[in-house]
Each structure stands twice: as structure tokens, then as C-alpha cells.
Amino acid sequence: MSVKIRAATVDDIDLIFDIRTAVKENHLSKQELTELGITHDVISELITDTTSVWVAEYEQRGCGFAIADQEEGSVFAMFVYPDAENKGIGKALLQKMEQILFEKFSEIWLETDRHSRAFTFYSHQGWHVQEELAQGDVKMLKSKSVE
Secondary structure: OOEEEEEOOHHHHHHHHHHHHHOOOOOOOHHHHHHOOOOHHHHHHHHHHOOOEEEEEEOOEEEEEEEEEOOOOEEEEEEEOHHHOOOOHHHHHHHHHHHHHHOOOOEEEEEEEOOOHHHHHHHHOOOEEEEEOHHHEEEEEEEOOOO
């Protein structure tokens, strides 16, 4: 079964929040997300004003999402339901974000916890640590391949 990546719509906002609050690693509640300024209105604005939010479907079910910051050239968020992990969903979402970001940038970045499974995942996808940050986080880079 293949993964389908599509642009998110405002109808996906509840799904996006459900996925984000379902993860085990880097878990945040809806209240914590709101305190960080990540609200339904903010996601709605991103969806309607940019092409920066994508949803992954596997077996006709929304099971992951990704948000790219096209102003900064970064991967802002990428999450997959825990029961949908290890099916190529994260890899497909990351490839979509890389494709979009490399249209404008020769080097893209993200931040993650060095001790997370996400760090291992990004490392296997060709991302490299550029800088050590506070509390065990790292800034990772990936350069556009010249073919």
C-alpha cells in the first residue's frame, strides 16, 4: 500500500491536532500547543494562505502531517500517528517538504532533540548536525544535491 501526500485543507485541522496530541515522543497537549501559539486559527491561516501544510494518507486514512516554513527554509513540524509508524509515511512527508523547500533554498534546516527517534530518522535521511542547542536539541541541515 502506498502513501499519498496531499495539501491540507481546513477540514484537516482537527486531524492535525489529533495526530499532534497522540504522539508519544515530544508530546504536547492542546493546551500546551495553545500556550505556544499553535491554534486552530493559526493552522487555518497556514493552510489557506500558503502551500506549507500537507497530510499523509495510508490505506485511505489521514495518519500524518507536515508543516514547512517557506520563509525560513525549515521543517517546522512533522508527526505521524503512533500506530502508523514504520510504513514510510514520515519518509514520504519529509521528501515532500524537502522538494518544496529546495525550490527556494540550497540548504534547509530543522531542530530536534538529539536523543529522540526523530534525530535518528533525520540522520538516516541525510540530515547532519550543524549546531548543538540548549537542553539536548540540535539544529540539523540538509543541502540540495547537485545532479
